[in-house]
Structure formats: structure tokens, C-alpha cells
Amino acid sequence: MFSRIPVSALLGMFVTSLFLFAAVFAPWIAPYPLTEIVGGVWEPASSQFWLGTDNLGRDLLSRMIYGARTTIFIASMATLLSFTLGSVLGLTAAVIGGWFDQLLSRFVDLLMSIPTLIFALVVLSVLPANLITLILVMGILDSTRVYRLARSVAVDINVMDFVETAKLRGEGRMWIVFREILPNALSPLVAELGLRFIFQVLFLSALSFLGLGIQPPEADWGGMVKENKDGIIFGIPAALIPAAAISILAIAVNLIADWVLNRTTDLKGGRSGH
Amino acid sequence: MTDANDTLLQVDGLCIGATVYPPDAKPHEIAIVDDVSFSLSTGRVLGLIGESGAGKSTIGLAALAYGRGGVRITGGSAVINGRDVLAIGRKDLRDVRGSDVCYVAQSAAAAFNPAHKLIDQVVEAALAKGDQSKASLHERAIELFRTLGLPEPDLIGNRYPHQVSGGQLQRIMTAMALCSKPDLIIFDEPTTALDVTTQIDVLAAIKHAIHETGVAAIYITHDLAVVAQVSDEIMVLRHGKTIEHGNTRQIIEQPADPYTRALVNVRTIDHPEAPADGEPLLAVSSVTASYAGSSEQVLRNVSVELRPGQTLAVVGESGSGKSTLARVITGLLQPSDGQIRFNNRLLPPALAGRTKNDLRELQMIHQMADVAMNPRHTVRTIVGRPLEFYFGLKGAAKKQRIAELLDEIELGPEFADRYPAELSGGQKQRVCIARALAAQPRLIICDEVTSALDPLIADGILKLLLELQRIEQVAFLFITHDLATVKAIADSIAVMYQGEVVRYGTKTQVLTPPYDDYTDLLLASVPRMEIGWLDKAIAGRRMGSAGN
Numbered sequence: 001m002f003s004r005i006p007v008s009a010l011l012g013m014f015v016t017s018l019f020l021f022a023a024v025f026a027p028w029i030a031p032y033p034l035t036e037i038v039g040g041v042w043e044p045a046s047s048q049f050w051l052g053t054d055n056l057g058r059d060l061l062s063r064m065i066y067g068a069r070t071t072i073f074i075a076s077m078a079t080l081l082s083f084t085l086g087s088v089l090g091l092t093a094a095v096i097g098g099w100f101d102q103l104l105s106r107f108v109d110l111l112m113s114i115p116t117l118i119f120a121l122v123v124l125s126v127l128p129a130n131l132i133t134l135i136l137v138m139g140i141l142d143s144t145r146v147y148r149l150a151r152s153v154a155v156d157i158n159v160m161d162f163v164e165t166a167k168l169r170g171e172g173r174m175w176i177v178f179r180e181i182l183p184n185a186l187s188p189l190v191a192e193l194g195l196r197f198i199f200q201v202l203f204l205s206a207l208s209f210l211g212l213g214i215q216p217p218e219a220d221w222g223g224m225v226k227e228n229k230d231g232i233i234f235g236i237p238a239a240l241i242p243a244a245a246i247s248i249l250a251i252a253v254n255l256i257a258d259w260v261l262n263r264t265t266d267l268k269g270g271r272s273g274h
Numbered sequence: 275m276t277d278a279n280d281t282l283l284q285v286d287g288l289c290i291g292a293t294v295y296p297p298d299a300k301p302h303e304i305a306i307v308d309d310v311s312f313s314l315s316t317g318r319v320l321g322l323i324g325e326s327g328a329g330k331s332t333i334g335l336a337a338l339a340y341g342r343g344g345v346r347i348t349g350g351s352a353v354i355n356g357r358d359v360l361a362i363g364r365k366d367l368r369d370v371r372g373s374d375v376c377y378v379a380q381s382a383a384a385a386f387n388p389a390h391k392l393i394d395q396v397v398e399a400a401l402a403k404g405d406q407s408k409a410s411l412h413e414r415a416i417e418l419f420r421t422l423g424l425p426e427p428d429l430i431g432n433r434y435p436h437q438v439s440g441g442q443l444q445r446i447m448t449a450m451a452l453c454s455k456p457d458l459i460i461f462d463e464p465t466t467a468l469d470v471t472t473q474i475d476v477l478a479a480i481k482h483a484i485h486e487t488g489v490a491a492i493y494i495t496h497d498l499a500v501v502a503q504v505s506d507e508i509m510v511l512r513h514g515k516t517i518e519h520g521n522t523r524q525i526i527e528q529p530a531d532p533y534t535r536a537l538v539n540v541r542t543i544d545h546p547e548a549p550a551d552g553e554p555l556l557a558v559s560s561v562t563a564s565y566a567g568s569s570e571q572v573l574r575n576v577s578v579e580l581r582p583g584q585t586l587a588v589v590g591e592s593g594s595g596k597s598t599l600a601r602v603i604t605g606l607l608q609p610s611d612g613q614i615r616f617n618n619r620l621l622p623p624a625l626a627g628r629t630k631n632d633l634r635e636l637q638m639i640h641q642m643a644d645v646a647m648n649p650r651h652t653v654r655t656i657v658g659r660p661l662e663f664y665f666g667l668k669g670a671a672k673k674q675r676i677a678e679l680l681d682e683i684e685l686g687p688e689f690a691d692r693y694p695a696e697l698s699g700g701q702k703q704r705v706c707i708a709r710a711l712a713a714q715p716r717l718i719i720c721d722e723v724t725s726a727l728d729p730l731i732a733d734g735i736l737k738l739l740l741e742l743q744r745i746e747q748v749a750f751l752f753i754t755h756d757l758a759t760v761k762a763i764a765d766s767i768a769v770m771y772q773g774e775v776v777r778y779g780t781k782t783q784v785l786t787p788p789y790d791d792y793t794d795l796l797l798a799s800v801p802r803m804e805i806g807w808l809d810k811a812i813a814g815r816r817m818g819s820a821g822n
Contacts, residue, residue, distance in 0.1 A: 183650035
């Protein structure tokens with residue numbers, strides 16, 4: 001089956017799985033512990049510290065690896081939440097329509113009218129700072145985008161004859177949403193999944209950079225950019241390494257998402273998964 | 275008859291291929307058009323006929339050296355006015371397209387830009403050549419509008435595409451093709467999307483314009499009766515190969531090939547009418563309905579009855595309210611007045627108020643089988659769901675019943691694991707029939723179930739429906755615009771016009787003169803497989819068509 005996958009997608013898969021591997025096995029592959037000061041401040045890359053050390057003299061590679069774990073875990077959880085919430089509500093709103101759709105859609109408009117970052121900053125500074133709150137806030141805010149997409153796709157599918165047939169058969173809403181509409185709405189949603197995941201990574205990084213995401217001494221890429229940003233004026237690249245990791249992950253995931261989108265929207269219909 | 279010297283188009287050994295990507299095999303090359311040759315002289319009309327996938331449109335477009343996406347012209351030549359369009363460069367091709375050869379597409383609505391006035395679009399191609407002034411071209415366009423019998427020829431060009439009817443738009447598109455005085459026009463199913471009563475006018479206009487301007491034409495259609503009216507010779511195609519090629523009279527009156535014979539003899543099903551007595555299964559009385567947000571009544575005081583195991587055909591053109599009647603009966607649209615009795619009890623007007631048994635006994639088959647089946651479900655799920663939903667069948671019993679149903683619709687059990695995209699048009703419609711049958715209904719509403727199918731395939735579906743009716747004693751409410759279908763299957767007929775039933779009775783009653791004006795128009799508009807029918811029909815009409 002691998003012969004049918006384009007090189008770009010293979011590359012994306014390779015890079016993404018590398019990151020995932022690092023994230024899952026962080027404690028075993030990181031050369032040094034997360035918070036231990038092992039060298040001088042901002043030491044350059046050497047055989048001892050592959051990526052150099054950070055602003056406190058901690059090993060940058062180890063913090064990158066642990067950072068991958070935190071960043072990818074939180075971003076995945078938030079994406080999962082935003083997708084489940086956004087698509088279930090979006091599909092249901094499209095099928096039920098009427099006041100239910102109006103109420104939900106206007107509420108989503110309300111949420112979307114407030115800039116996400118500012119909204120998150122306000123909410124996070126009021127609520128207790130822990131992982132659950134962070135994931136909830138990120139997931140709920142992002143679910144508005146998924147809701148919009150899912151609803152607009154489902155509105156088109158909802159008027160197709162096969163949905164009408166199901167309604168005439170007397171099927172309940174659960175069957176119509178999950179068996180008739182969802183399988184057909186899946187391909188745009190899956191393609192969006194990659195994109196949303198990356199936005200979550202960026203969102204988390206922005207929050208951490210502003211000091212409201214992951215709290216030190218825990219590591220995440222956005223926070224690491226923040227910790228090392230002062231080095232840039234001295235020509236020290238420590239801040240650029242986590243930033244580069246964010247962009248590489250973004251590109252890699254999107255290469256996969258592109259391929260998934262191409263593969264599922266071809267003209268072959270139901271059997272495109274083979 | 276034809277002089278070799280005035281040969282306008284000479285196509286030799288045309289081969290066109292495409293690559294297919296089957297789900298469980300390697301991609302490979304197939305021939306869409308296989309070694310097709312013909313020649314066409316100035317002023318003559320060639321009809322290309324065949325079912326979908328026969329390669330008719332592909333051949334037509336090849337005369338413009340145009341291949342649709344993924345299609346490659348792999349061999350042969352197409353010489354127009356001494357130039358082989360398949361061999362010349364892009365610049366010369368521009369010269370040929372739009373001036374030597376023009377194209378009239380099936381869907382005029384999709385071919386016009388909604389943001390520009392019609393006349394500007396009509397003259398656009400001729401104007402781009404730059405050898406004529408805009409004013410003189412406008413004059414020519416108006417002249418053509420007159421030739422094509424359009425109302426207010428001086429002013430109609432100032433309208434926008436949405437301001438004219440479908441039949442008018444199709445004629446304006448013909449004017450667009452004629453405007454740059456081409457030598458050859460390719461008509462690709464120009465009347466297929468129109469109502470029969472409109473089709474006859476457009477057909478007459480096109481025929482008249484071809485005669486007036488002396489242009490040669492290739493007329494592509496799947497309807498042999500239509501092509502017999504306009505063309506001098508006919509070429510029958512199947513699977514990209516020429517089956518038979520001859521002059522129109524020979525093809526219609528003495529077809530040599532068995533496939534051509536089948537096409538000529540299509541729709542000869544004979545269905546004796548059942549007596550209209552006993553208790554009706556379905557009684558629609560004085561139903562009036564309109565859509566939400568509109569005061570216009572789409573149905574006005576409609577009353578029809580249908581007896582168990584019989585077929586009621588509801589006939590009319592688009593906008594006559596026949597599909598709305600189906601929506602009211604199924605409960606998708608609530609009538610504002612009137613009631614529906616089914617099985618001797620009052621049927622609740624709203625879908626939500628009906629019992630599961632009501633829903634089971636009243637099934638519906640849609641026109642477009644492609645969109646009536648979930649593309650992500652297999653045939654097994656599609657046919658099996660009603661069994662599971664209404665009868666709670668599971669496991670082996672369900673599997674057994676699915677196999678029986680597939681057998682009934684003349685498909686084998688191996689079809690159970692296929693997806694809709696892996697079925698042909700006729701097979702899809704058969705699966706939809708099986709899905710309706712799975713519920714063991716007493717009434718099936720068939721909404722234009724054969725109109726998207728090729729004539730021979732449609733015939734097969736009609737025969738199947740009649741056979742199933744005989745076995746299962748199910749009643750059909752058959753909605754159609756096609757009187758030939760009606761004659762083939764109906765026991766009683768309701769003719770609808772602008773939301774009202776204008777004629778209703780048994781098949782014999784409705785199809786026996788004297789007719790009312792509308793029924794007369796409808797009957798006279800159905801193309802007949804005989805030469806010269808069009809002229810006779812136009813001459814004998816009492817009433818103009820509504821879509822005109």
C-alpha cells in the first residue's frame with residue numbers, strides 16, 4: 001500500500017512519527033533530566049549537549065524532548081475535545097435546524113466575535129491554573145471553528161435524497177447524524193483535524209509564551225521560546241530551536257492532512273479507503 | 275447525393291482513450307472511442323446516438339480537438355475544411371473553435387454567465403475575431419433570435435439568463451453558436467433537460483435554423499425518436515464503436531443491427547389495464563398545499579384514488595406539482611387543506627405523527643438513484659437496514675433475506691458488498707427498488723424512477739416493476755413526465771397542470787379522445803419514432819406550451 005502514498009505524505013508521516021516517538025518515550029530517550037542544571041548558561045552545541053544549554057544551563061535537547069511530550073499531549077487532547085464537541089453539535093444543529101440551530105449558531109458567533117487569545121487570557125487568569133482547565137479552554141474555544149465547518153458540510157448532506165429516505169423510514173436522529181451524515185462529512189473534517197491540531201500547538205505556544213500556558217519548570221516549546229528569547233540579541237539560537245520544532249511539526253502534519261484530503265475527496269466513492 | 279468535394283468534416287479512425295483506476299486492480303488504459311470514421315458534407319445533419327458511455331459527446335468534442343479531463347485523443351484524424359484539427363497547434367485551434375465549429379451544450383443554464391446580458395454573450399465569440407462591428411453583430415443576433423422563434427427578438431437579448439425560460443435559453447445558445455457563421459455546429463443533447471412540450475418547440479427552432487443558415491451539424495442524443503426528426507443520417511454507437519451508420523430512413527425503418535432494432539422498438543411493453551373497482555388503498559381528497567413562506571398554491575384541490583396492487587400514473591411537466599403531491603402523501607410536506615386516507619384510515623398529515631407501520635407500508639423510490647443511496651454504505655447496509663429497522667432481522671436471517679431481495683431485482687448476492695459508486699445507473703435504481711421492497715410496503719411512490727436512465731435500461735426497470743407488482747401485489751404511484759412510460763405501466767392516469775388535476779380516469783378513458791387542450795398538447799409532444807412527425811405535430815397543435 002505504501003507505493004500509492006506520495007513522497008510528501010511519507011515525509012510528513014516520518015517526521016510526525018519521530019516527534020510522537022520522542023513525546024511518548026521522553027523519559028527514556030532524553031539524555032538528561034528535565035530540570036537539572038547540567039552546564040553553563042547558553043552553552044553552544046557540543047558532543048556533550050547536542051543542542052547546547054538554555055538560559056539556566058539545562059540541556060536543551062532534553063527539554064525539547066520533554067517539551068514535545070507536553071505540547072503534543074495537550075494539543076491532542078484539546079483537538080480531540082474540540083472535534084468531538086464541534087462536530088457533534090454542528091451535525092446535530094444541521095439535522096434538527098430551527099430554533100436549536102439558531103440558538104447554537106448565534107452562541108458560537110458570540111464566542112467567535114471575541115479574539116480567541118484575549119478570551120483565553122482572561123479566562124485562564126481567573127480560573128485555577130492546571131492542565132484540565134487549559135485543555136478545556138483551548139478545546140472549547142477551538143470547537144467553534146469545527147462547529148462551523150461541520151454544520152455547513154452537514155447542511156448540504158442533510159438535503160440529499162438518502163437522508164430523506166432515512167427520515168421517511170422513520171429513523172431517529174442518532175442514526176441520521178452518525179450513520180448517514182457523519183461518514184460523508186468525515187473527509188473535510190479529517191483534513192481539518194490536521195490543521196486544527198497545529199493551531200492548537202500554536203495556541204498553546206502563544207499562551208505559554210505569554211506566561212499563561214505551561215508553568216515552569218515544566219517544559220513546552222512556547223515556554224522555551226520565552227525563556228530563551230533574550231539570548232537572541234546576543235546571537236544565541238536557543239530560542240529558535242523550539243520555534244523551528246513548532247514549524248516543522250506544523251508542516252509535517254499538514255503534509256499528511258493534504259494527502260488525506262486528496263485521498264478521500266477523489267471520485268471513487270465509498271471504497272477510497274482501500 | 276453527397277459530392278466528395280464539399281466534404282466539410284472527415285473523421286478517420288478516431289481513437290480516444292482514458293486511464294481508469296479500478297479499486298482492486300492496477301490502473302489501466304481503456305478505449306472510450308474505438309476506430310470511428312465518418313464524413314459530413316456542408317448543410318447535412320448527422321445524428322450520433324447511443325446510451326451513456328457510448329462515446330457520443332467525446333466524439334463531438336473531438337471535432338473541436340477538445341478532450342474532457344483525463345481523456346486523450348490517441349489516434350486518427352479529424353479534417354475540417356482541409357485542416358486536421360487534431361494535428362494543428364493551439365493558435366490555429368483557436369481559429370477553428372468558435373468560428374469554423376461551434377458547440378451547443380446540454381445545460382444552457384450552466385453555459386451562460388449569469389452576470390452578463392444575453393446578447394453580449396451571444397456575440398462575444400464573433401466579436402473577439404475582430405472583423406465585424408458590435409452593431410452589425412447585434413443585428414445578426416437579433417435576426418437569429420427571429421429565426422429561432424424567440425418572443426420579442428429585438429429586446430430579449432437585453433435580458434439576463436435567469437430572466438428567460440429553459441427552452442428559450444437553449445435557443446439563445448443555438449443563436450450564440452450560429453452567430454459567428456460556423457460551418458459546423460455540435461449539438462450535445464440540447465433538448466434532453468427540457469419538458470416534452472418545450473422540447474418540441476426547441477427542436478423545431480433548431481431544425482428551422484439549420485435549414486435557414488445551411489450549417490452542417492452533429493446532433494448528439496440518446497433519444498432515437500428525437501434525432502430522427504432533425505438528422506439526415508444517423509450513426510449508432512455503443513461502447514465507443516460504430517454499430518450502424520446509414521441514412522435516417524434506413525435506420526428507423528430497416529435497422530440492420532440487433533442493437534439498433536432494440537433501440538427502435540423500445541417502450542413496447544404492453545400492460546393490460548386492471549378494473550377500477552373495490553376499496554381504494556390510497557385516497558387523496560381535495561388536497562391543497564403550498565411551501566412555507568409562500569402563498570402560492572403548488573397543489574390546488576387535488577383528488578386521486580389508487581386501488582391495491584394497481585398503478586396510478588401522475589403525469590405533467592416540471593412545475594405541475596406532481597412531486598409536491600408525492601411529498602404530501604409521504605408526509606414531508608403538510609397540506610394546508612384536504613386529507614389522505616390510506617388503508618381505510620386517515621393518515622396523519624405530518625411525518626412525525628405517523629406510526630412505524632404507516633411508514634413501512636408507504637415507501638418511496640427517488641429519481642436520482644445516485645443521491646438516494648448513502649455513498650458510504652454498502653448495498654448490504656442499504657437493503658438490510660429496513661429489514662433490521664422494521665422487522666428486527668439479524669444475522670443469518672437478514673443475510674438470507676438480502677440475498678432473496680437481490681435475487682428479486684435480478685442482481686446476484688455478490689452485489690451485497692459493493693458501494694453505490696461501483697454500480698451502473700440501472701443497477702443503482704434496482705438496489706433502490708430492493709430497499710423499498712424490503713419494507714414489504716403496500717404502496718411505493720416512484721418519482722421519475724426511469725427518467726435518468728437510458729431507454730433500454732429504463733425498459734428493464736419498468737418490466738421489473740411490473741413483475742414485482744404481479745408477485746408482491748404492491749401498488750405504485752408513478753410520477754413521470756413521460757407518456758410512453760405511462761402507457762406501458764399505468765392502470766389509471768392523472769394529468770396535472772399548474773397544480774391541478776386536469777384529467778383523471780382509467781388509462782383507456784384518459785388516452786381516448788376527445789382530449790382537453792393540455793392533454794392534447796402533452797400527447798402530441800411525445801416524439802414518435804417516425805420521420806416527419808415533428809412537422810405534423812407542430813402543425814396540429816391547439817395550444818402553446820407553458821415553458822415557451
